[in-house]
Amino acid sequence: IAAESDAADLDFLHTPPRDETTRHYNLRTTFARAYAMLTEDDQRLFRQLSVFRGGFDLAAAERIAKASVARLAMLLDRSLLKVSAAGRWDWHPLLQRYAAETLALHPAEAHALHQRHSAYYLTFLQTQQRLWWGEEKIGQAIAEIDIEIENVQAAWDWAVAQRDVQALAQSLEKLSLYYYLKGSFRRGEEMCADAVRRLLPPPIEEDETTDEALTALVARLKAEQARFLTRQARYEQAIEKGQEAAALARAAHDRYAEAGAHLAWGHALRQQGAYSAAHAPLEHTLALTQALLSENIPEDLAKATLRLRAESHRTLAAVFWKESRYTEAQDHLRRAEEIDRQIGDLLGAGWTHNNLGLVLENMGHHDLAIGHYRRALELFQKTHDRWGESFALGNLGYIHCRVGRYEQARQYYRRDLRICREIGDRRGQSWTLDNLSLLAYRQGRYADARQYGQQALQFAQEIQDLSLEGHIWIQLGRALTRTGHLAEAADAYRKAFTLQRRLGCDPLVMEALAGLVQVALAQGDAAGALAQAEDILTYLDSHELDRTTDQMGIYLSCYRALQANDDPRADPLLERAGQLLAAQAARIGDVALRRSFLEQVGSHRDLIAECGGDIFQRPPISPSNPPATLAVQPHRQDR
Numbered sequence: 001i002a003a004e005s006d007a008a009d010l011d012f013l014h015t016p017p018r019d020e021t022t023r024h025y026n027l028r029t030t031f032a033r034a035y036a037m038l039t040e041d042d043q044r045l046f047r048q049l050s051v052f053r054g055g056f057d058l059a060a061a062e063r064i065a066k067a068s069v070a071r072l073a074m075l076l077d078r079s080l081l082k083v084s085a086a087g088r089w090d091w092h093p094l095l096q097r098y099a100a101e102t103l104a105l106h107p108a109e110a111h112a113l114h115q116r117h118s119a120y121y122l123t124f125l126q127t128q129q130r131l132w133w134g135e136e137k138i139g140q141a142i143a144e145i146d147i148e149i150e151n152v153q154a155a156w157d158w159a160v161a162q163r164d165v166q167a168l169a170q171s172l173e174k175l176s177l178y179y180y181l182k183g184s185f186r187r188g189e190e191m192c193a194d195a196v197r198r199l200l201p202p203p204i205e206e207d208e209t210t211d212e213a214l215t216a217l218v219a220r221l222k223a224e225q226a227r228f229l230t231r232q233a234r235y236e237q238a239i240e241k242g243q244e245a246a247a248l249a250r251a252a253h254d255r256y257a258e259a260g261a262h263l264a265w266g267h268a269l270r271q272q273g274a275y276s277a278a279h280a281p282l283e284h285t286l287a288l289t290q291a292l293l294s295e296n297i298p299e300d301l302a303k304a305t306l307r308l309r310a311e312s313h314r315t316l317a318a319v320f321w322k323e324s325r326y327t328e329a330q331d332h333l334r335r336a337e338e339i340d341r342q343i344g345d346l347l348g349a350g351w352t353h354n355n356l357g358l359v360l361e362n363m364g365h366h367d368l369a370i371g372h373y374r375r376a377l378e379l380f381q382k383t384h385d386r387w388g389e390s391f392a393l394g395n396l397g398y399i400h401c402r403v404g405r406y407e408q409a410r411q412y413y414r415r416d417l418r419i420c421r422e423i424g425d426r427r428g429q430s431w432t433l434d435n436l437s438l439l440a441y442r443q444g445r446y447a448d449a450r451q452y453g454q455q456a457l458q459f460a461q462e463i464q465d466l467s468l469e470g471h472i473w474i475q476l477g478r479a480l481t482r483t484g485h486l487a488e489a490a491d492a493y494r495k496a497f498t499l500q501r502r503l504g505c506d507p508l509v510m511e512a513l514a515g516l517v518q519v520a521l522a523q524g525d526a527a528g529a530l531a532q533a534e535d536i537l538t539y540l541d542s543h544e545l546d547r548t549t550d551q552m553g554i555y556l557s558c559y560r561a562l563q564a565n566d567d568p569r570a571d572p573l574l575e576r577a578g579q580l581l582a583a584q585a586a587r588i589g590d591v592a593l594r595r596s597f598l599e600q601v602g603s604h605r606d607l608i609a610e611c612g613g614d615i616f617q618r619p620p621i622s623p624s625n626p627p628a629t630l631a632v633q634p635h636r637q638d639r
Contacts, residue, residue: 031098050099051117054150055090064116121155122171176224183386183423189228192221212252219248219257226264233427233463238268259288285312310339329359350379364587390419404600430459437475449479470499477515490519507547510536514554529561553603578611
């Protein structure tokens with residue numbers, strides 16, 4: 001008797017009856033007749049099965065609705081249920097709705113049933129979480145939750161409606177982690193926002209107080225919401241939620257919740273580019289976790305606290321990396337690595353290896369960096385961390401592009417872009433398209449470089465990521481210069497200059513200026529080129545070109561501007577650039593990788609030609625004045 005229509009209204013087939021026979025066309029009447037033919041116990045089972053969402057298995061039906069195989073088979077025989085080959089029971093949505101309506105007529109029974117359903121599936125979720133620390137069982141756990149996610153979501157919603165603080169507190173991090181691993185950042189953020197709205201309505205009286213446990217839960221919900229917002233590049237909102245979470249956690253005297261809130265706050269600041277401001281909340285997280293660990297706390301809480309501590313070390317390392325303080329970055333990553341190993345956190349270990357790769361790459365140790373990126377990719381794949389997998393692929397693509405291995409870079413980027421599209425990561429798509437633009441530019445495919453850059457720009461502007469937009473304008477300027485659109489190229493470089501100056505990223509300001517130098521030279525304006533280059537030369541008197549995508553290209557632009565004006569500073573600048581490139585190449589232990597770095601990258605090849613063919617025969621830079629580290633900007637970066 002199950003209807004074939006998916007309409008939600010049970011009366012959608014109802015027509016005014018002309019005689020007794022036509023009443024059978026009313027589905028509600030048909031369902032009611034079938035229901036009336038059941039025994040009282042079977043009627044109770046039929047309506048109680050309506051609590052399930054997306055189907056159920058025998059164990060759940062036995063525990064929640066006190067069902068048995070025989071009684072389920074009876075409903076199956078009457079076409080009121082269906083069962084899959086895997087033993088999963090389900091029914092038509094209209095039957096489920098009718099059963100739910102009959103259940104609503106028994107409010108006490110319905111309340112107890114929903115309570116059992118919520119407890120069962122939230123316990124199921126918590127049990128699955130224990131598998132996520134192992135290697136092979138992580139995928140199994142995710143697959144099992146995938147099957148039951150509609151029931152889990154319904155269980156969570158019921159717990160929120162009942163203000164079941166304990167059940168929600170025990171389930172929050174597990175459900176958040178599931179949504180993170182699935183790349184469902186918006187769904188995770190909406191879940192947290194909805195729970196906060198329903199749990200903590202505005203107080204009616206000014207002096208009304210809230211239970212500390214509830215306040216602590218809301219603090220943790222806001223902290224998780226901040227994390228999901230950061231993953232969507234919504235940094236201002238993430239910072240606001242992180243600050244609110246920290247204040248609530250302090251009011252609740254919950255140091256674990258406070259540590260998590262400060263971590264979420266600091267991470268949002270770091271991703272926004274506010275590196276100086278990120279130090280305080282991250283250092284506070286370390287202090288809070290240290291204080292907690294010095295006490296006699298339960299094992300599960302100690303493990304969770306250590307995980308927060310490791311993530312704080314990783315995030316601080318990312319801040320130090322951005323500040324070119326590589327020794328301090330490595331120190332924090334070593335501490336994170338020790339904790340990862342201590343608690344068996346493979347998820348965290350993937351990010352530790354990823355961030356170690358970033359630091360080593362900036363220090364010029366490309367072969368070592370590639371090893372860490374590959375290890376990160378392996379761990380992300382084992383733990384089904386798709387967001388992490390896309391980061392590792394992006395970083396592997398970037399470093400291969402950086403050393404001139406363009407075909408390998410293209411393969412990594414395509415895999416990265418596919419994942420970003422699948423999980424709806426618009427910021428990741430923008431970064432990867434920008435990387436593909438750089439790759440096409442280095443391969444001489446300038447029209448493709450422009451097209452990729454324009455696609456990347458659209459995403460960056462949609463999510464209002466100014467740092468990313470500034471990067472893309474530089475790359476678009478390069479492509480436009482090469483295709484002869486000099487006025488448009490100059491405009492792109494000026495936009496990049498304005499954005500990077502506003503963000504306080506001086507090295508990228510210099511890269512934008514170098515683009516304007518190239519445009520002026522292409523227009524035959526030697527004096528204009530030199531005027532733009534003077535600011536870069538002044539900067540180089542006391543700084544190096546860290547955080548740039550083509551360090552040697554900037555040196556070459558300035559050299560050519562000086563040369564075009566017969567400026568005596570040209571040769572010393574060329575000498576400095578050649579020595580710097582030689583020092584960078586010497587750090588690459590792999591001979592084939594070093595050769596590719598020198599011979600396949602266009603600006604490196606051009607610089608060597610300008611230097612007379614062999615930069616290694618030039619006098620080395622004095623140890624008292626060592627060369628700058630290799631300045632790169634891996635475009636997916638860290639978490």
